[in-house]
Amino acid sequence: MRKTMMAILTLCLSTTLALPSSALDYTIDAPGDPEYGKPTSIEVVHTADGGAKKNEDVSKNAAMIPPGFGTPSADTRGTGTYLTPDLAPGGAPVPGAVINGSGSAVITPGTQITSDSRPPASTGFTQVTDDLYYSGGHLGTLKIPAIDLSVKIYEGTGSSTLKKGVGHFEETSIWDGNVALATHNRGVNDHFGEIHTLEIGDKVTLTTKLGTRTYKVVSVEKVNENDTSGLSPSSNDQVTMYTCVRNQRDNRWKVVAVAA
Structure with a gap:
């Protein structure tokens, strides 16, 4: 009996090994023509008047x-x-x-x-363009007789710019509207060191390639260092000047002069 069982097991094992290797292969086929969502840009859009349109962005x-x-x-x-x-x-x-x-x-x-x-312009603004630069690289000249100041204006307010003269805030106008400027109040280039002493009515003159315009001081105030109101566009032609307050790191002097 034992010999018979051994013979049967040997026969089964031989039969299994004799199967071709391909019988163990398998594949997973993707479903045919799956129902994905259709792009809305090609759907038919039915309009209120009973019509229909294709390729309409919905x-x-x-x-x-x-x-x-x-x-x-x-x-x-x-x-x-x-x-x-x-x-x-x-x-x-x-x-x-x-x-x-x-x-x-x-x-x-x-x-x-x-x-x-185009929407009507509500404020004046003149963009800085290449043709507004003088040969020396500056955009104009600022003069304030009351403090004996005559200084050139350069684009930007970085430290390298302020070493040369007064800096022009790039986001503001250079002629019509609000022209915002800044520079140091101490050191070799302390061009705005005395602007806080200006009085209402003192004259400020701006000269660019677009012409010369005279302004009169209308306000002198101390503001927080985060004050950016002087950079906003304006319907008035004006010059807004910023500089630091000596020994007060958190404050700035802000002087506004409006076209006379």
Whole structure:
């Protein structure tokens, strides 16, 4: 009996080893034609008038925030401002009604739509361009007779710039509107060391390649070092001057002179 069992086991083992190796191979097939979500840019969009359009952007890039309650365009279909203005067609829209969701048709109610419409400028601003530099690399000259000051103006407010003269805050205008300047109040280049002694009505003269303009001092005040109000655009033509307050690291002198 024992010999019979051994013979059967030997036969089974021989049969198993005789199977071809391919019998152990296997594959995992991907499902055919999976149902993924369809891109919204090619979906058919059914409009209110019963029609249908294809290839119309219905993503959040074209989504609009409705106008405010009670505004002139509050009840006008298809008006509002873009939810994501940086991604919207044509870039960030100006305030006003948006007609048919198109960034090229942004209007303010009551105005005429034109291809080159621009929002009206509310402040003066003159950008620094290459043609406004003098051959010496400066942008102009600042003169304040009351403190016997005549100094050249250079772009930027870094330490290397302030070693040469008065620095111009790059984000501000260089002619129309608010021209903001800064420099040291002590040391070799203490050009603004005495601006806090100026009196209301003292004259300030700015000369650039765009011309010469005279201003009169309207305010002299001590402000916190974090005060940046003097860098804001202005509808007035003015010069705003900043410098440190001696022995008061947290404060600054701020002098404003408005065109006479």
